[in-house]
Amino acid sequence: MRIGLDMGGTKTDAVALDRDGRIAARARIATEHGADGAVATALRALEALDRGGAARRPASIGIGVPGQIDGGRVRHAVNLRVTDLDLGGEVERATGIPVRVENDVKAAALGASALRRGARADALSEGASRAADADVIAYLNLGTGTAAGIVAAGxxxxxxxxxxxxxxxLSIDPAGPVCVCGQRGCIETYTGGAAIARRWGRGGELPVRDVFDAADAADPHAVALRDGLARGVAAAxxxxxxxxxxxxIVIGGGLAALGDRLLAVVNAELIPSGAASPxxxxxxxxxxxxxxxPASAAAAVGASLVGRGEPVASSPTLRT
Amino acid sequence: MRIGLDMGGTKTDAVALDRDGRIAARARIATEHGADGAVATALRALEALDRGGAARRPASIGIGVPGQIDGGRVRHAVNLRVTDLDLGGEVERATGIPVRVENDVKAAALGASALRRGARADALSEGASRAADADVIAYLNLGTGTAAGIVAAGxxxxxxxxxxxxxxxLSIDPAGPVCVCGQRGCIETYTGGAAIARRWGRGGELPVRDVFDAADAADPHAVALRDGLARGVAAAxxxxxxxxxxxxIVIGGGLAALGDRLLAVVNAELIPSGAASPxxxxxxxxxxxxxxxPASAAAAVGASLVGRGEPVASSPTLRT
Structure with a gap:
């Protein structure tokens, strides 16, 4: 059994994968913030999985975290209110089980790729050959921020x-909005949930959905924001x-819940630009x-693959 | 012995590499245009290498060509005036030696990576382990057009x-110049030798050098073109x-001959944007x-590596 945890700012999604790569158990719990909270969340997620008996004595644990990862350490995970934490080491000491930590978008990319391949072959099983599929899959995460993960041959x-x-x-317009990173016209200024909410400025629980609703009602500010989102995703x-x-390109993250409404405006951007150039x-x-x-387990499944040693996290993960 | 040919629109650079990856012979000849001309050029290049006796009975031939490659076929190699040619098959039939063909920028990327690694290890030798070096190297070709080749672990x-x-x-400015591909503000509209020459509009044999000279003399049109080139390279x-x-990122191609003059303006673009964002x-x-x-043999060396079966060219190469 391999455990994968996707630790988000609000919820943590946990899965236990059996040797054949099947999801034997899944649990969703609230995330606690701060260094102690993150460790406690991981331990509670293991308990929640174990309730059904499925997650007894796992061979490994992998954790996806929205932040910069350096070896097993988590740095600058703003949404978890963690600035520096040896999350891998802490959970390993508490459980006696080997733990690996990876940036959440990279883990989700691995999971999205494996789930797609899993539909065709037994890609998630322990013996699966990674080189069997030479496909290049990109996972584009449209959440608070915007980032991608790239997976080749698994x-x-x-x-x-x-x-x-x-x-x-990456900037797509030198006259575009100023980004939190200090540059102008970064893709994230158009596609990031936080950037859109800031530019929309009307609060609300689901500001990007509100923007789409208002754009449907021809609100010019909302139309500009929605068209900007479409341009940014098309550029990505x-x-x-x-x-x-x-x-x-598999699109995930909170904004993916917009579904066909998102695809329609992105396709409208991609198809004319295609028509102009053979x-x-x-x-x-x-x-x-x-x-x-919606409710895909890709991020947690990817974390479980990280846990089993795929990939070897030898170099630091940089995040803004 | 492995032969590599880099067939440019004007000249063809040919090398013979020995088993230890050393350049045993090198020759530069004029390129003939058209389908028959391209085949004749390859055969003359082999003769030129053979003059010193170094290239007798090579084990393989690799050819880098500025165009779209589909298996061994060359398609739309505008600078060679070739629209469709089984270059690999023709040269193989004429010589009895296995031939592989690759896009010139991709071949040059492989060569630039191998030459860099060669400085540290015996990366060009037949027995060199490709996985030994996990470095990711990009080769950015600034020639008539702009394209890159990416090499990971050799x-x-x-x-x-x-x-x-x-x-x-890829567009970096929705209000930028119209590109030959039909989009606006493509990197190549700023960095492509042909695009710069067209926008400069004053002819000359080395229009980009003329632009730099005129920019040094404060010609405003030249300053705009030079700054645009710097912005485009920095974006790339x-x-x-x-x-x-x-x-x-190894920069090659005709514009690389600008040397420090090019680096100075590119660095001036990269360093302020860096300063704005940690x-x-x-x-x-x-x-x-x-x-x-200047006069690097990277492209021909890369072609020789293509010839020895690195990489397996299983999928088509797309070029505008």
Whole structure:
């Protein structure tokens, strides 16, 4: 049994995978904040999984965390209110089980890739050959911020120092809005949930959904924000194809809950730009997009794969 | 002995590598255009190498060509005036030696990576382990057009369909110049030798050098073009770091001959943007850039590595 935990700012999703890669147990619990809270959350998630007896004596634990990871240490996980914590070491000492920690978007990318492959082969089983599938899959996370994870032949692409996939901070317009990172016109200023909420400025629990509703009612500010989101996502898709030639771009994160409403505006951006260029058209960008289903276990499944040693987290993960 | 040919629109650079990866012979000849011309050029290059006796009975031939490659076929190699040619098959039939063909920028990327690794280890020798070096190197070709090749652990990253590295057609400004591809503000509209020459509009044999000279003399049109080139190259560097986290970006192609004059303006673009963001600053972008030395044999050396079966060219290479 392999445990995977996806620790979000609000909830933690936990799965136990059996040797055949099947989800034997799943639990969702509230996340506690702070260093002690994060460790306690991990231990409570293990208990919750164990309630059904499925997660007894797991071989490994993997944890996906929204922050910068350096070895097993978590640094600057703002949404967890953790600035520096040896989360892997603490959970390992408390349980006696080997623990690996990875950035949540990278873990989710691994999970999304494995779940897609799992539909065709037994990709999640312990004996699965990683090299069998040479597909390049990018996972584009549209959450509070924007980042991607790239998986080739079932392996996470981390790059020289773990910055691979941090495409939210590439500028697509020198006259665009100022980003929290200090640059102008970063993709994340158009696509980040926090950036959209800030520019919308009307509060609400689901500000991006409110923007879409108001845009449907022809509110000009909302239309501008919705069109900007579409432009930013389309730019991210083009970038993931022209830089790494991802065959499939799986869109996940909170904004993926917009479903077809999101896809419709993104496709409207991608298809005209394709029509202008035979080269871009030949890439069939719109056809490469898939939405992660709501309540997908991809992030927790990916964390369990991290736990079993895939990938070897040898270099630090950089996050803003 | 392994032969590598880099077939450019004007000249063809040919090398013969011995088993230890040393350049045993090198020759430069004029390129003939058209389908028959391309085949004749390859055969003349082999003769030129053979003159010293070094290239007798090579084990393989690899050819880098500025165009779209589909298996061994060359398609749309505009600078060679070739629209469709089984170059690999023709040269193989004429010589009895196995031939592989690859896009020239991708071959050059492989060569630039191998030459860098060769300085530290015996990376070019037949027995060299490719996995020994997990470095990610990007080769950014600033020639008539702009494209990159990405090499990880000594292997070319082609992506799902060979489009990986075609970053010249990513837009960095929705209000930018119209690109030959039909989009606006593509990186190549700022950095492509052909695009700069067109926008400069004064002819000359080395229009980009003329632009730099005129910019030094404060010609405002030239200053705008030079600053645009710097912005475009800086955007390409950021992109290659934030998408794939290339540890080193080797700049080659005709514009690399500008040397320190090019580096100075690119660094001036990269360093202020870094200063605005601790995250971008932490990536040390300017420090990652290297210029390919003038008259480097990287492209022909890379072609010889393609010839020895590295990489397996299983998917088509897309070019505009």
């Amino acid at each position: 392996r996470l692409w981390r790059g020289a120092g773990g910055a691979a996939g941090e495409i939210g901070h 898709v083009r970038l993931l194809v022209l830089a790494v030639d991802a065959r499939t 080269f871009i058209r030949s890439l069939r960008l719109a056809e490469r997009i898939e939405l992660l289903p | 292997r070319l990253w082609r992506g799902a369909g060979g489009a990986a590295g075609e970053i010249g057609h 560097v950021r992109l290659l770091v934030l998408a794939v986290d290339a540890r080193t 995250f971008i600053r932490s990536l040390r972008l300017a420090e990652r850039i290297e210029l390919l030395p």
